Amino acid sequence: MSPKTLYDKIWDAHVAHEAEDGTSLLYIDRHLVHEVTSPQAFEGLRMAGRKVHAPEKTIAVPDHNVPTTLDRAKGIENEESRIQVEALDKNAREFGVHYYPVDDIRQGIVHIVGPEQGWTLPGMTVVCGDSHTATHGAFGALAHGIGTSEVEHVLATQTLIQKKSKNMKVEITGKLKPGVTAKDITLAVIGETGTAGGTGYVIEYCGEAIRDLSMEGRMTVCNMAIEGGARAGLIAPDETTFEYVKGRPHAPKGAQWEAALNWWKTLYTDEGAHFDKVITLKGEDIQPVVTWGTSPEDVLPITGVVPAPEDFEGGKVEAARRSIEYMGLTPGQKLTDIEIDTVFIGSCTNGRIEDLRAVAKVVKGKKIKDGMRAMIVPGSGLVRAQAEEEGLAEIFEAAGFEWRLAGCSMCLAMNPDQLAPEERCAATSNRNFEGRQGYKGRTHLVSPAMAAAAALTGKLTDVRELM
C-alpha cells in the first residue's frame, strides 16, 4: 500500500460513497450546532418533513449571542438575539439533539465545549456551521466549518458532499523561546503563507514545537488554520491527546477505550507520504507577534514597525493603505508605541484554562493601566469554575479585569460586548477584520500573555520585558 498522510487515513475511513469524478459523501461523526447558523437549517427540515438523521451525534449550544455579564440570568435584552437563542432551544428539544442551555455550567463556546465533554475524539469527522471548527483538528480529527445549507444537509443525512483537498505540511522545528506561545506560532504561519495560502489544502502541523504543545495550545494552532485559508488543520494524536481525552464524559471507557486507542495509534502520516506543499519554520525564530492591519496575515514581531503600503505588491498595496488608515496608524510607527483602550481575553482561540493561567502569570500582584477596559471571558462555564478553583479569578479581579461568564463575546461582538468606533483593542481572538469587534473598532491580535502585558502598560508590549 502506498504511504498515506493523516488526512488521507481519516478521509478514507469516512467515505460512504464515491462517484467516478471523486465527488464523495463523507460521513460525519460529530455535528456541533450553535444558534446563529442553524435556525434556517432546522426550518428547512421542518418544511420538508425531515428528521435529524443522527441526533445522538449532534450537539447544540448557544454561544454567539449570549450575554457574558454576571446578570445574564435576567435574559437577553436584544430581541433578535433572544429569538435566535430561543429558536435553538426549541429546535434542540424538538429534534432531540444533545443540548447545553445557557444556564448549564457546561455551556460555553461550542469549540471549547466539544473537546471538554469528550465529544471530539481522534480520527473523527467533525463539522459545525462555524469556520473555527478547525479547532478540533488538534485531536487528529478532520474538522471544518460549513454553511447553513450544509448544516441542513448534515442534519438530514449525517453526510457532506465533498471533494478531497490537497495535503500541506507545516513543520515547526525545535523549541520555542520564552514568551512565545501557540498563538504566536499560528499567527507566524499565516504571516508566512498569507490568508489564501492554505486555500484548497488541509494542513497537518508537525515538528518538535508542535509536539511540545499541550492540547490547549494545539487547539489554538488548529483554530486559526481557517485564517490561513485551509479547509482544516490537523495534528496527529499522541500521548498528550490520549491523556487529555481519557475520562471525559463522552470519551470511550473500558474495552472500548482500548479498542479506540489501538486505532488512534495508527493515525499518523506514514513515512514517505506525499504532501503537495511544505512550509517549515524554526521554532526558535518565532517571536511574540501582533497584527497591525485588518487581515490576519498582517503579522509582525512586536519589535517591528507599522509598514508602508509601498512595502507590498499587487492588490495588497491598496489593501494595506486601507488597513493603515482604518487602524489609525502611521507607517514607521513602532508597534510598541501603539496605545490600547481595551483588552479582550477569551474566544475559541484563547479561552481555555491554559490561556487564563498565562494571563494570571503576567498580571499577578499588578494592576491594569488606569482607565483601561479589560475583560476576561472564559470559554466555558467549566473553564470559569476551574479558574476560580485555581485562584486565577482572584488574581484577575485584584488586577482590575472584569471576570465574565462564558461565550463568544467580543470576538465577534454579536452580544453587547462591542468596541466603539476607533476604540483600539488588544484581543486574543482570531479576526481583525474591519468592524469585526464593533463598527469602526480597531483590533490587534495577540497571545494571552501579550494581551495581559498590554493591559498592564496601556500599549502593545513585548511580554518578554515583563518576564
Place this chain on the structure above:
Amino acid sequence: MEKFTKIQGVAAPMPLVNIDTDMIIPKVFLKSIQRTGFGKNLFDEMRYNRDGTEIEDFVLNKPQYRSAEILIAGDNFGCGSSREHAPWAIADFGIKCIVSTSFADIFFNNSFKNGILPIVLPQEQVDVLMKDAEKGANARMTVDLEAQEITTSDGEVISFEVDAFKKHCLLNGLDDIGLTMEKADSIKSFEDKAAQERPWV
C-alpha cells in the same frame, strides 16, 4: 434552488483583495432566523454612512452599477466566517456570478448552494474583466455556464473551469439533500460497518 444557465449583465469592479465575510454582511445582520432580506445590507459598512445615507463612491451605489449581476473581485474573496448570510445577501441583491483569482473555501461552497456561480481565473484574465467592468453600464458581460465561457463587452471570450457535479446542480437547480437521500443505502451500509469497526463513535 434557482437554476443558473446563462446571464448577460453589468459587471461591477471590486479590486480590493481579501474582501471578508464581515465586509459582505456585518454580524449585526446575522440575527435573523430567515434566509431572505439580506440584500439591502450587502457590504453594509462600505455602502452606507452611520445615518443610513449611501456612500456615493462605493461601487454598487454608483448609478451604472446599481443593478450589477456580476462582481469582478480581488484575490481571496469571501474569506473569514462560514456565514451563509454572505451568499444570501449577494443573491438577494441580485448578483449571480463572482469572478476572482481565488475564493475562500467555505464561501465558494456556500455560493453554489444559492445559485451563485463563483469563477476562478488567472490574474491576467481577471485583469481583463476588471478593465471591462470599469467601463460601467455599457459593458455588459455574458456568462454561459453550459459552454463555460465569459464574453466581455468587446467580444473577447474567456473559458473557465467548473466542477462537473456543481455545474450539473446549478444548471438544473438541484437540491443536494434530495440527491444524497437517493444514496440512503450507501449511508446505511457505511453506518453498519462503522458500528463494527469503531463502536465508540
